[in-house]
Amino acid sequence: MQPTRITDPAYFHKVVDCQWACPAHTPVPEYIRLIGQGRYGDAYMVNWVSNVFPGILGRTCDRPCEPACRRGRVEENNGDKPEPVAICRLKRVAADHKDDVRARMPAIAPPNGKRIACIGAGPSALTVARDLAPLGYEVTVFDGEAKAGGFIRTQIPRFRLPESVIDEETGYILDLGVKFRSGERVDSMRGLLAQGYDAVFVGCGAPRGRDLDVPGRAEAAAHIHIGIDWLASVSFGHITKVAPRVIVLGGGNTAMDCCRSARRLGGSDVKVIVRSGFEEMKASPWEKEDAVHEGIPIVNFHVPKSFEHQDGKLLGMKFEVVSAVYDDKGRRSLVPTGAPDVFFECDEVLVAVGQENAFPWIERDCGIEFDRWGLPVLGKDTFQSTVPRVFFGGDAAFGPKNIITAVAHGHEAAVSIDRFLHAEAVAVRPPPMTRLMSQKMGIHEWSYHNDVSVDTRFKVPWAAAEKALASIRVEVELGFDAATAFKEASRCLNCDVQTVFNRDTCIECDACVDICPMDCITFTANGDEADLRTRLKAPAPHAAQDLFVSAELKTGRVMVKDEDVCLHCGLCAERCPTGAWDMQKFLLNTTQAGPGCRDSRKSQREVA
Numbered sequence: 216m217q218p219t220r221i222t223d224p225a226y227f228h229k230v231v232d233c234q235w236a237c238p239a240h241t242p243v244p245e246y247i248r249l250i251g252q253g254r255y256g257d258a259y260m261v262n263w264v265s266n267v268f269p270g271i272l273g274r275t276c277d278r279p280c281e282p283a284c285r286r287g288r289v290e291e292n293n294g295d296k297p298e299p300v301a302i303c304r305l306k307r308v309a310a311d312h313k314d315d316v317r318a319r320m321p322a323i324a325p326p327n328g329k330r331i332a333c334i335g336a337g338p339s340a341l342t343v344a345r346d347l348a349p350l351g352y353e354v355t356v357f358d359g360e361a362k363a364g365g366f367i368r369t370q371i372p373r374f375r376l377p378e379s380v381i382d383e384e385t386g387y388i389l390d391l392g393v394k395f396r397s398g399e400r401v402d403s404m405r406g407l408l409a410q411g412y413d414a415v416f417v418g419c420g421a422p423r424g425r426d427l428d429v430p431g432r433a434e435a436a437a438h439i440h441i442g443i444d445w446l447a448s449v450s451f452g453h454i455t456k457v458a459p460r461v462i463v464l465g466g467g468n469t470a471m472d473c474c475r476s477a478r479r480l481g482g483s484d485v486k487v488i489v490r491s492g493f494e495e496m497k498a499s500p501w502e503k504e505d506a507v508h509e510g511i512p513i514v515n516f517h518v519p520k521s522f523e524h525q526d527g528k529l530l531g532m533k534f535e536v537v538s539a540v541y542d543d544k545g546r547r548s549l550v551p552t553g554a555p556d557v558f559f560e561c562d563e564v565l566v567a568v569g570q571e572n573a574f575p576w577i578e579r580d581c582g583i584e585f586d587r588w589g590l591p592v593l594g595k596d597t598f599q600s601t602v603p604r605v606f607f608g609g610d611a612a613f614g615p616k617n618i619i620t621a622v623a624h625g626h627e628a629a630v631s632i633d634r635f636l637h638a639e640a641v642a643v644r645p646p647p648m649t650r651l652m653s654q655k656m657g658i659h660e661w662s663y664h665n666d667v668s669v670d671t672r673f674k675v676p677w678a679a680a681e682k683a684l685a686s687i688r689v690e691v692e693l694g695f696d697a698a699t700a701f702k703e704a705s706r707c708l709n710c711d712v713q714t715v716f717n718r719d720t721c722i723e724c725d726a727c728v729d730i731c732p733m734d735c736i737t738f739t740a741n742g743d744e745a746d747l748r749t750r751l752k753a754p755a756p757h758a759a760q761d762l763f764v765s766a767e768l769k770t771g772r773v774m775v776k777d778e779d780v781c782l783h784c785g786l787c788a789e790r791c792p793t794g795a796w797d798m799q800k801f802l803l804n805t806t807q808a809g810p811g812c813r814d815s816r817k818s819q820r821e822v823a
Contacts, residue, residue, distance in 0.1 A: 216744055216773075218766040221715065224649045227801040229761060230778050231711045233302060236283035238623035240647075240805045241265040243280055243302055244711040248663065250308055251704035253697070256316055258309035263316075265805070266306075267342050267388075267622050268367075270380045273307025274692065275371055277468075277499055277617040285708050289733065289780050290671070298672035300706045301695075308700040310380070316387075323392050327351035329636050332412040334401050337365025338618050339609030340418030341388050342625025346808040347632065348391040355412075356393055359400035363389060366420050366610075367618065369447040370469065372476050373688040404577040404605075414604045414632045417591075418625070421610035423573040427464060427566050431522030435564075438529035439522065442473045442567030449476055449687065458562030460484040462532055464519060465567035466496030471503065473565040474511045479687040488514045488532075488559065490549060492539055505691070509684065518549065520556060522564065531560040570615045590614060597641045598628040606631060626807055633808040645806045645813075651799040654712055655788075661798055663712055665785045668705040709783050711801050716774055718765045721795040723772070727787035728752065733780045736787060741773045751775055 219226060229235050233243040241262060249258035262269035281287075284299030329352050333340035336358035344354045362368060363385040367376070389395050401407055407415060424441035426432070432439065438458075442465065448454040461482040463474040466489035477485045487506065489496055492515050496503060507513065517534035524530055534557045537549040572589050579585070584592040584601040591600050591607050598606045608628045609621035631641040654662045676693045677683065683691045695703060728736050734753035741747070747762065748755045755762060755777040763776040788796035806812050 216741060216747060216762065216764045218773075219761070219763050221651075221713075221763075224647050224803060226761065227649070227651075227711075227713050228647075228803050230713060230781075231801065231803075232283040232285050232760075233280035233300075233710070234803065236279045237266075238279065238620045239265045239267075239626065240623075240803065241280075242711065242803065244707055244709050245802065246309060247300070247302070247305055247704045247707045248709070250305055251664070251701055251707075253701075255309050255312040256314045256319070259313040259316055260319055262306055262309060263387075264807075266619060267345055267625075268338065268384045268618065269306050270310030270384050271367060271376060272618060273303060273305075273310050274376050274380070275367075276303050276306070276619050278303045278501075279619070285710055285780070286706060289708075289782060301672055301675070301703050304675050304692075304695060305700060305704060308695050308697075311694050312697060312700075317390070320387060320391065321349040323349050324351035326353060329353065329413045330355070330411070331414045331416065331632065332357065332407060332410075333416045333418060334407075335365055335417070335419035335609075335611070336360070336363035336385070336395065336397075337418050337420050337609055337621065338367060339611070339621040339625040339628070340365070340416055341385060342622045343416045343418070343608065343629045343632070344393045345388045345391065346626060346629035348388075348393050350633065350809055352636075354393045355396060356389075357396045357399050357401050359398065361397050363395060363397070365418075366443075369450050370443055370472070372446065372449070372472050374475070374479065374683065374686075374691050375472070377688075377690055400576075402576045404583065405581045408581070408602075408605075412604075413636055414606065416628055416632065417577075417605065417607045417611050418609045418621070419574075419611050421570040421572045421615045423571050424469075424566065425569040425571055427519060427568055429519050429521050431524050434527060435522045435524040435529040437527065438562065439564045439566060442469045442565050443570060445565055446472055446476065449480070454480070456481045458482070460561045461486075461563050461565065462559060462561040463487045463565045463567060465489065465569070466491055466498055467567060467569070468498045468502050469570070470565075470567035471498045471506050473567050474506055475509060476687060477563075477565065478509055478511060479684055484561075486512045486514060486559070488517050488519075488534065490516070490518050490537070492516060495539070495547075509680070514559075516549070517557060523558065529562060529564070531558055532564065533558050570610070572611060572614065574611075588614075594631075594642065596627065596644060597631045598624060599631055599635070599641050603635065626805070629808040630806060630812045633812055637813055639814055643814075645811065647806055648804040648811070650802045651713065651715065652802070654785075654798045654800055659789045661712075661785055663709055663798075663800070664705070665709065665712075665783070665798070667708065667782050667784055668702075670702055670706055672706070673699050673703045712783050712785075712798050713801050714763070714776065714781065714783065714785075714787060715797045715799045716763065716765055716776070717795050717797070718768055718774070720793045721765075721768060721774065722793055723768055723770055724792065726790045726792065727796060730786045730790040732784065732786065733777075733782055735777045735781045737775045737777075738768070738772045739775060740771070741767070747775060751777060753777065753780075755779060 290297035608624035760779040
């Protein structure tokens with residue numbers, strides 16, 4: 216293998232598994248350390264730069280960082296499944312315990328004469344506004360609702376996300392000089408473009424819930440509701456109760472929100488019925504666990520056949536029982552078992568079987584091309600449409616996903632818009648800024664806490680069940696207190712503090728090999744990667760994580776380190792007699808809109 220290029224920003228970024236997995240590349244270990252130090256405002260602002268909505272995401276994020284967490288691969292947990300650090304809930308700690316951060320928001324540059332329209336006040340459009348308004352752009356956000364937030368406000372129940380948190384975090388953005396045209400729904404793209412906006416960003420989400428066309432749907436329509444529309448009606452107080460027996464169809468997070476909401480609105484017999492198996496459901500594992508915890512059964516492998524009714528009154532639903540069969544390529548088919556159809560009585564049905572994009576307000580002859588699925592044709596990384604000054608993001612771009620992905624789209628689209636309005640190629644994405652800084656304070660002392668905690672994951676306290684289920688506005692999760700947050704933060708392995716190796720001072724004494732608690736380090740003859748992975752002190756089968764390979768040493772061997780299970784404890788650097796190992800903190804700052812995303816040489820020419 217060739218020596219590892221640690222100057223490549225992607226190498227150490229990939230070692231910080233949580234940050235690598237986060238669509239917005241939030242520097243997770245950095246803010247967790249700040250929480251451990253009680254510096255909640257600092258931790259909040261580190262989050263705010265990347266993910267924009269720390270308080271919202273600290274309650275509702277899909278947490279792609281947590282399955283990636285190294286703690287879940289190295290922890291011994293008495294035979295139980297190891298648990299990652301509670302990254303998402305620590306994010307909420309920063310939001311809940313911070314001081315007033317309004318004075319720390321970015322200053323606003325003088326107007327630059329450019330006007331930008333954002334369609335929808337959801338997470339992607341608000342991220343675009345947050346990134347561009349401080350640069351002097353005049354940003355106008357249009358939304359049909361009275362308050363900003365988009366689906367954050369209308370689709371996430373208040374028992375998961377209090378409205379005060381939404382008001383606070385959308386307010387930080389609107390206070391940056393953003394013009395918010397509330398209650399104003401855009402009904403014509405052609406008309407909007409005629410208003411002379413220099414760029415338009417479409418972040419209107421995927422506003423149409425999929426229906427279920429099976430016999431009886433039309434006849435029993437009064438008792439059947441589309442899940443996302445029903446949740447919006449609940450959010451705005453238009454629906455305040457449900458019938459006793461409720462069936463929720465679907466296995467995603469919307470279905471989980473529907474069933475838990477129905478339980479709080481008076482449903483005494485609420486069940487979720489899904490086509491797939493429990494493990495294959497699209498809902499996040501914790502969303503399913505929360506529903507089950509509240510006594511809501513989830514019935515697997517039942518395919519809807521009909522809505523049963525009499526004189527317009529819904530009696531129940533009939534289902535076909537299926538099983539999952541996989542072919543030799545791992546593709547799944549749902550095959551009828553031959554068992555008799557199953558009938559479930561119910562009074563109401565909430566259909567949460569998916570969402571899709573709808574752009575009836577974009578004229579099909581205005582130049583914006585759509586694919587056969589009704590999605591706009593976009594540059595994969597630029598989010599630019601076939602009309603150069605129109606950009607898309609969030610669910611409106613590539614279909615329904617989640618809040619943190621929408622935020623990531625907003626950042627990238629803002630970079631594209633900023634470059635476009637400076638006559639620069641939008642496809643050019645400047646690399647992130649990175650920095651490595653030694654953490655050495657003495658021979659065996661480090662500026663970070665490097666003792667590995669033996670604690671297992673701490674549980675987030677919940678409100679008492681009788682109180683939580685009595686009202687749809689009582690927040691269920693109470694969040695960590697400061698003491699528990701400190702203990703949970705101590706579980707972080709500081710994966711951004713990297714083990715950096717200097718071959719020139721290595722004397723190949725193998726002291727680092729002997730002291731490494733995870734058998735990460737091996738000195739051996741070089742070879743191709745597949746072979747080398749099998750010849751290490753502990754085999755390294757996880758090919759998704761790179762090996763750290765040195766240049767040839769004095770004996771002709773190479774140093775090979777398996778990054779996959781390293782604890783970043785620093786014992787190798789403490790033990791090394793020559794200082795060949797050092798612990799260096801890696802900081803990655805992703806490129807955002809502004810001077811740093813543009814061609815500095817061109818900017819200098821423009822000034823001249």
